[in-house]
Structures are given as C-alpha cells and as structure tokens.
Amino acid sequence: MTLPSTPSVPSVSPIDAAVTNMFDQAHLHWSDMLKRNNLNRKTVNDAQTQVLQTLANAVEICSSFMDSETATSLTNKKIGDFIGISLYFDEFGTVNPLGQSSATNKIMGCYFRVNNFPIELQDTDLIFLGFLALAIDVKQEDFQELLKNLLLPQLHDLENGIDVPYKGEMKKMPVILLNLLGDNLGIHQCSGYTTYFAGDVSCRLCYGTAADLKLKWALNEFQLKTAENYDRITDRNDCVGLEGHGIKYYCTFNRLEHFHVVDATCVDMMHDLMEGHLKRLLIYIIRSIVNDNATPTTLEDINNAITSFPCAGELARNKPQKFFLDHVRKGEIKQSTAKSILNITLYLPLILNQAHIAVTTTNNWYKLYLYFLGILDILLMPNIPKDRLPRLQIQIQTYLKHYIQYGGHMTVKPHLTLHYADVIKRFGSLIHSWSMAFEAKHKAFKEYERNNKNHKDLAMTLAQRIQEQNVPLYENMANGNFLVFIN
Numbered sequence: 001m002t003l004p005s006t007p008s009v010p011s012v013s014p015i016d017a018a019v020t021n022m023f024d025q026a027h028l029h030w031s032d033m034l035k036r037n038n039l040n041r042k043t044v045n046d047a048q049t050q051v052l053q054t055l056a057n058a059v060e061i062c063s064s065f066m067d068s069e070t071a072t073s074l075t076n077k078k079i080g081d082f083i084g085i086s087l088y089f090d091e092f093g094t095v096n097p098l099g100q101s102s103a104t105n106k107i108m109g110c111y112f113r114v115n116n117f118p119i120e121l122q123d124t125d126l127i128f129l130g131f132l133a134l135a136i137d138v139k140q141e142d143f144q145e146l147l148k149n150l151l152l153p154q155l156h157d158l159e160n161g162i163d164v165p166y167k168g169e170m171k172k173m174p175v176i177l178l179n180l181l182g183d184n185l186g187i188h189q190c191s192g193y194t195t196y197f198a199g200d201v202s203c204r205l206c207y208g209t210a211a212d213l214k215l216k217w218a219l220n221e222f223q224l225k226t227a228e229n230y231d232r233i234t235d236r237n238d239c240v241g242l243e244g245h246g247i248k249y250y251c252t253f254n255r256l257e258h259f260h261v262v263d264a265t266c267v268d269m270m271h272d273l274m275e276g277h278l279k280r281l282l283i284y285i286i287r288s289i290v291n292d293n294a295t296p297t298t299l300e301d302i303n304n305a306i307t308s309f310p311c312a313g314e315l316a317r318n319k320p321q322k323f324f325l326d327h328v329r330k331g332e333i334k335q336s337t338a339k340s341i342l343n344i345t346l347y348l349p350l351i352l353n354q355a356h357i358a359v360t361t362t363n364n365w366y367k368l369y370l371y372f373l374g375i376l377d378i379l380l381m382p383n384i385p386k387d388r389l390p391r392l393q394i395q396i397q398t399y400l401k402h403y404i405q406y407g408g409h410m411t412v413k414p415h416l417t418l419h420y421a422d423v424i425k426r427f428g429s430l431i432h433s434w435s436m437a438f439e440a441k442h443k444a445f446k447e448y449e450r451n452n453k454n455h456k457d458l459a460m461t462l463a464q465r466i467q468e469q470n471v472p473l474y475e476n477m478a479n480g481n482f483l484v485f486i487n
C-alpha cells in the first residue's frame, strides 16, 4: 500500500509567519478574555465591515471633517481615498448610582463612528458598538490587554483595506483610525497616559503642570507634545518609569501604520465645558448679579425668570434649570445635564431680559461671559473656516487671561480650550467629535437595564440588545437602501 504524498506547503517568510502567529494568538487571547471578562464581542469585525462597505455614497459625499488637516495629509500620503473612523471610550453606570452595586455594574463602553458620513448623518443611530465590558474587569493592564488583543488586530486588518463599491467600481479602501474620543479619563486610559490630573503633566497636549495652568493663559508659554518626542522617550518600549512624562503605557494603537497617539489626541468640548468649566462660570455670573449693590436682584428673581421663561422645541426637552443656593455657595453646579447647562449658558441673557432684570455695565463677570458667548458661537459651528482660527485662538487666550485675573478656578478643563484651535485645524469642528451623541447611546442602555432588572452577564445582555435593535439598519445597509432608510 502506498501512502499519499505529503502536499507541498507554500514557503512562508519568518516575518510573515510571526505576524500570522501573533494574530492567531490574539484570537485565542480574546476568546479567553471574553469568558474571563464576561465580555461581549459584537463588533468592529461583525457589524462594521457591513457598515463600512455600505459607505460608497457617503464617502463620495464626504463630510467637512475630511477637509481637515489630518484627513488631507493622509489623502496626500499616497493612501488616496480612505474611510476614517473614531473610537470612543467611556464608563457609565447602569443601576442606582448609590451604593456598592453602582461600582460593580459600571460598564466600559467602546463605540466607533465613521467620519466620512456628512454631519447631517452623524447622530446616535450611526454610532456602532465596539465592545462592552464590566469596568471593574478592565482596569489598568487588563484594559491595555483588551485593546491589544481585541481591537488592534481588527484595526490592523481594516488598515489593509476592505472592498467597497466606489465611483462605479469595486475598490480596496483602507479604514484608518483617526482619533480616540471620550472624557478626559477615557482618552487618557486608551492613550496609555497617566490619569492623575493634578500632577506634573496634567494636559495630554502639552507639558503644563497643574500649577502652570492655574496661572498661564497663552499657548506659547506651554511646551507642546510632539510625536517625535514621544517616540524618542518611549522607544516603543513598555514605558516603565515614564509617569513623569505623563505616559503609563506605550499606546497600543501606535502599532498601526497610520496612527500616532500624539497626532491623534483630541478634546471633548462636552466634558471640558458643559460638564466642567461652565458649571463654575455660571455660578460666578449669578453671584456677580446678586452681589451687585447697584441692582436689587436676588437669586429668587433669577430663578423665577428661569422657570417662567417660555421654552419650546429642543429647549423644552432640556430646560435651563434653577440655580440652587447650595451650589451658588459652593461655587459649582452639580447634577445637571450637559444639554441643560449649554441651554442656560446660551439663553441666560434672554431669560434675564424677558424678566426685566438689568445687569450693570460695570459687571466684569457678565462682560466676560458675553465675550465667552462669542467664542461659543464659533465653537458650535459645524464648519469653521480655517482663516477664522487665529482669531479664535486670540479670543480664547483673552478670555482665559481675564478669567484668571478675576480669580476664576482653573483646572485642566478650561486650560484645554487653549488647544481647541489646533485640534479644530487637525480634525474639523469640535461638534463632530464631542460626546453628546455617544452619551445618548448610554441612555438607551440605562433604560433597558432598568426594565430588564437582570444584572447577570450585563455586558453581554446589553450588547446583544443593541445589536438586535440595529438589525433593521444593517438589513437596509445590506440591501443597499441605507441612505434611503436614513431619510
């Protein structure tokens, strides 16, 4: 009896074999991780390829984001047309915020959005799930492992391109990770930066210390972080002992060909302003009006003006809230939604005027607030002309200079506004990258969890639920009816 001859095996170079092996291993790692972390993986590979492949029309329409400096430089780097994605990381509580269960049931959510969609389509429906995990399971090293073994291999494959029908023919189009979004903690965690904001390096964009940024208001007084410097310091190593430079881990995503954590650093206007700086600024304004001896206004007068203001439409859904005496005393508004804070900031002059509350022309805080509203108008524009940015930078510096001079409380949040013009130049208007739309995604989870009342396998349950909800959207994408469906 003769044995069949051994089939010839194609020769594989050692490097190719090593890379293949690494990704095979990664697959094993993450399947183990799924069990260990009760993690659901309904994700970048499963849903997103379908999502991305339906982009033919959207890529051709192109959002204003694709005119930004980062997108243009990638297009010029022989890559040609590409699909750009952003990853968003945030933790959210799913149960009663009081008590121990809030910590055990906190979820770390990762979502992605496609930057090529025009702004009109950039809403909650077109934010897709990356993964959900119990936050308690993915702290520190575990989180880095999760990024390395779950997301990195998928992003690496996507960089090599996916087939999309584009301009009348099938084209291999690379999918490139452009930036990492989230609140300050989320961005620092996924970038591998330290998460201690009161230390030597509290800002992810410059080397300003917590003490520096309490006093300095001009960008040229801070040394900016650069990709070259990052590479020199880290040497692509494990970054032990680099906390003094603000680096805890070498950024996992730097292993991608077209991504560098320093160039990809972004800001989040919602957390910086609506959930940060404005909560203090508004209190300074209210105090200045109430304490102005030239006018007899009381806190009650202002609150009556707010509650009697006729709200309609979007404003009625996120009504400006009253100011509590306790918050005014302590100097910061607590427990208010970002949208409600944005609305009171935008409408306060109208609210006061409607109630015939006069503010004296010598009220410096109020004058500074009106100056800030001019800045906010620019920041909320969906498309900011590039030649407007130098003036925006000067306006922000002028604002911060006076804010510090008047004794305003400085933290990293108002300091980050100094970097806004630069980030807008790189990625386009900040309302394309803020957390508003992503946070709305959490809201649906919380509502579902409240009805569900089952906290076992929570990450899996919620991920399953969101994918089921998206089935009609995926079906329409698969049938080529996507844009029709959206309309």
Ligand SMILES: [Zn+2]
Pocket: 203, 204, 205, 206, 207, 208, 222, 415, 416, 419
């Ligand atoms: Zn800075």
